[in-house]
Amino acid sequence: MGTARLVKNPYVNREIIEPPKFDSVGFHRSIPGFVATPLREAETAAKRLGVRSVWAKDESTRMGMPAFKILGASWATYRALMKHLGLPEHKKPTLAKLKKAVAESGRSLHLVAATDGNHGRAVARMARMLGLPCTIFVPQGTVKSRIRAIARNGAEVIVADGNYDEAIARAAALADDVHVVIQDTSWEGYTEVPVWIIDGYQTMLKEIIDLIDEGLVPEPTVVVAQMGVGAFSCAVASAFAHRPARLLIGAEPTVADCIATSIENHGDLTIIEETPYTCMAGLNCGTPSDVAWETNKAAFAYVGTVEDPDAEEATRVLHHDWIDAGESGAAGLACLLRWGKDIGLRPDDDVLIFVTEGITDPVNFARIIGPEEDD
Numbered sequence: 001m002g003t004a005r006l007v008k009n010p011y012v013n014r015e016i017i018e019p020p021k022f023d024s025v026g027f028h029r030s031i032p033g034f035v036a037t038p039l040r041e042a043e044t045a046a047k048r049l050g051v052r053s054v055w056a057k058d059e060s061t062r063m064g065m066p067a068f069k070i071l072g073a074s075w076a077t078y079r080a081l082m083k084h085l086g087l088p089e090h091k092k093p094t095l096a097k098l099k100k101a102v103a104e105s106g107r108s109l110h111l112v113a114a115t116d117g118n119h120g121r122a123v124a125r126m127a128r129m130l131g132l133p134c135t136i137f138v139p140q141g142t143v144k145s146r147i148r149a150i151a152r153n154g155a156e157v158i159v160a161d162g163n164y165d166e167a168i169a170r171a172a173a174l175a176d177d178v179h180v181v182i183q184d185t186s187w188e189g190y191t192e193v194p195v196w197i198i199d200g201y202q203t204m205l206k207e208i209i210d211l212i213d214e215g216l217v218p219e220p221t222v223v224v225a226q227m228g229v230g231a232f233s234c235a236v237a238s239a240f241a242h243r244p245a246r247l248l249i250g251a252e253p254t255v256a257d258c259i260a261t262s263i264e265n266h267g268d269l270t271i272i273e274e275t276p277y278t279c280m281a282g283l284n285c286g287t288p289s290d291v292a293w294e295t296n297k298a299a300f301a302y303v304g305t306v307e308d309p310d311a312e313e314a315t316r317v318l319h320h321d322w323i324d325a326g327e328s329g330a331a332g333l334a335c336l337l338r339w340g341k342d343i344g345l346r347p348d349d350d351v352l353i354f355v356t357e358g359i360t361d362p363v364n365f366a367r368i369i370g371p372e373e374d375d
Contacts, residue, residue: 006304006339007260011267013298014248017241020202024075028203030094031074031129033063036207039217042321042353045333049340051349054333055217056323057208060358065122066326067282067357068204069184072231073122075200076182076193077111077130083192084109084180095129102130110135110179114160114167116281117146117360123182124155135174137167139284141277143361163275165287185229185289194291198235205239208352220352222345224249224332227259227296227303228283232356234292237299245352249343250296250303251335253278253311258288259296260303269293279308279364282328282357302343304335312368313337318355319369326357327364 028034038058045054059068078098082089085105090097102109111134113123120136127134134155138147140162151157160167168183172190175181186194211217225236227250240248252259255276262270272286288296311327314334318325332353336345345351359365 002254002257002261002305004254004305004307004310004338005260006302006342007263008302009263009297009300011263011297012301014241016298017237017295019242020205020235020238021199022202022206024071024200025203025206027075027078027093027095028071028200030096031063037062037204039208039211040321040323042318042323044320045317045353046351048317049336049345049351050347051222051345051351052347053218054351054353055220056318056321057204057352057354058323059204059354059356060324060329065118065125066360067118067122067329068201068232069118069122070125071203072184072197072200073113073119073182074126076196077123077126079196080180080182080193081109099130102132108178112136112171112174112179112181113183114138114164114171115150116142116164116284117149118282118357119184120155121146121150121153124150124153126182128154135179137170139164139167142281143364145361145363146281149360164285168287184231185285185287186291191291194231194289198231198238198292201232201235202239205235209239218350219243220245221349222247222249223352224251224335225354226283226328226331226356227252229285229287229289230259230292230296231289233300234289234295236354237295241299247302247343248300249335250300251331252303252305253280253283253331254305254307256284256286257305258286260305262288262293263297263303267297279327279361280311280331281361282326283331302339304339304343306331306334306338310334310338315365315368323355324359324365325355326360327368329355329357
């Protein structure tokens, strides 16, 4: 854990990055309630940054959940369960076909994950849709609203005696013939599911690319992605590495700066052992994902670390643009607000940001925004 800083990445080589796979799109479209999320213009944010435009992919409502994580969790659950059951994947996968396969197997199955909020809630939702039991481990200090949201989806929620990495260890230890772990970070011997989660995120990226290719929104010159363990940013890198964007920027909390530290450590993947509290709970991850690391290292020209006041200010700016973001969801904009001049933002830049979550801690959101003024 270092201080807030902007790290220039000397290892950028976008040519080696594999292009995205959009295999998950049909499966997602088969899930009841699926619609593409909006790409919103954020004029206040653009004025603050001094750029031509800012476009925010608003994931505050995705299939009835306040984050994009259901995209990765659902696609990985499909592929993991089909493999666990020893069944071939369908030529045209759907949720209904997965439910039928699970029911006809007669097998006892139980989904497991670790989370600091959104991923676990998404896995719990998939378990509920499939009629399966689910156990979700959360780090010590997880706010009650996030725990309740997971439990409302029918999952057993267990608070680990430690941080996010301890919660992951607890989840991983349950893996057996009955318990299927759906986790978005990788470790030795566990790499397929995290890759499938990254592939699932590509549905969101295709929604953006389709709008760009149809000429409905500008091609971004700058793209900023939240990092966390690196799964989401890996998906963003894959989608935009071979497009015209002049800069790909990564954002992470200063207290969980595992990607920035890894770049500084001669490009060697580095674990942050202790990650103190941050309001950006969804990014409070000290262990980078092995399967995402090489792509992240090759893609992002800069990684900017931000502190809680930065995320809070970005939340307020987005609120002025009628976008209600959670603190992790505002972290990408927070990075540009803090480091935009050092990065070299230009007046003719069209910027793409991702509001990866809506309001998941209502108490803190109300504190950040403060009392609303009457019109």
